Amino acid sequence: MDQIVIRNKQSRCDHGWDINLDEGSSNYHIWQQAGFNGGIKLREGFYRILEDNVMVNNSFHPHIR
Secondary structure: OOOEEEEOOEEOOOOOOOEEEOOOOOOEEEEOOEEOOOOEEEEOOOOEEEEOOEEOOOOEEEEOO
């Protein structure tokens, strides 16, 4: 399975997460992102790499079960 790459983007969500890897989202490489309000949420997935991301007005939200 090919890795899903998200890079060099800007996002803003005023009613949720700028980046939301939920419901078993797996095999992602997310780097050099700029998030401007909702932050990054990770939950229930595998093989995810996040690096060199900037969050403004929020933060990283790891949900662990």
